[in-house]
Amino acid sequence: MRAICPGSFDPVTHGHLDVIARAAHLFDEVIVALGRNSSKNYLFTVEERVAMLTEATADMPGVRIGLMDGLLVDYCRNEGVDVIVKGLRFAGDFEFEVQMSQMNHALSGIETIMLPTSARWAHLSSTIIREVAKLGGDVSDFVPDAVAERIRAMQRARERAGGSGADAAS
Ligand code: PNS
Numbered sequence: 426m427r428a429i430c431p432g433s434f435d436p437v438t439h440g441h442l443d444v445i446a447r448a449a450h451l452f453d454e455v456i457v458a459l460g461r462n463s464s465k466n467y468l469f470t471v472e473e474r475v476a477m478l479t480e481a482t483a484d485m486p487g488v489r490i491g492l493m494d495g496l497l498v499d500y501c502r503n504e505g506v507d508v509i510v511k512g513l514r515f516a517g518d519f520e521f522e523v524q525m526s527q528m529n530h531a532l533s534g535i536e537t538i539m540l541p542t543s544a545r546w547a548h549l550s551s552t553i554i555r556e557v558a559k560l561g562g563d564v565s566d567f568v569p570d571a572v573a574e575r576i577r578a579m580q581r582a583r584e585r586a587g588g589s590g591a592d593a594a595s
Contacts, residue, residue: 426507428452428538431497434459434474435467436572437481438554440546444512447540449485456504457482458493468555473575480571498533509537514547 430445434457448455457478461471469477475490482488493500501509509529511522519539526537546567554564558576561583565573 426452427454427456427505428508428510429456429458429491429497429501429504429506430510431458431460431493431500433465433467433551434478435465435469435551436474436554436568436575437478438546438549438551438568438572440512440514440542440549440567442481442569443543443546444510444540445482445488446485448510449488452508452510453487455485455488455510456491456506457488458491458497458500460493460497468558469575477569477571477575481569496532498529498535501535502533506535509535511537511539512542513539514542514549 428448428451430441430448432441434441445455445457459471459474459478467474471492475492478490482490491500491504497509500506509526511526513519513522522537522539526539529535529537549567554567557564558580561580564576568576
């Protein structure tokens with residue numbers, strides 16, 4: 426079966442990778458689909474996010490990266506995806522994920538499977554990583570090397586430019 430792990434991955438964290446790796450054990454193939462149509466203010470460009478995801482999943486057999494425009498269910502239909510996989514950290518995730526899974530099922534009949542994330546990463550979110558990174562904190566325990574290196578380079582560039590420069594790369 427072919428599964429999909431959709432998200433913004435801005436940036437990919439150990440929490441995402443935990444869910445992707447576990448999905449890769451459950452399914453023959455996993456597409457990690459980067460959504461491009463969110464109204465979010467991204468820290469990293471699409472190209473950077475794809476590069477970081479590609480590096481971080483390089484040792485995971487059966488995993489490939491995809492780019493998604495428009496509706497997730499249309500992408501799933503075009504790519505022959507059988508099931509959507511989402512990670513759940515805590516109850517707050519559940520409410521929104523259930524709503525999306527119900528809409529996706531109503532639109533196309535596709536099923537969503539929710540995997541509880543490892544407790545080790547339950548406190549992580551890309552939003553918090555971006556916040557800590559912008560303010561000069563060390564996030565290397567929470568993200569793969571491919572991400573940590575880029576964040577350090579960004580922080581060094583900001584230091585050279587003077588000040589926290591929190592808006593420089595948003
Ligand atoms: O990491 P994120 O930002 O929570 O990922 C959100 C994403 C990309 C999974 C979600 O926005 C999505 O599925 N976008 C595709 C557009 C779509 O189908 N929206 C309706 C969902 S019910």
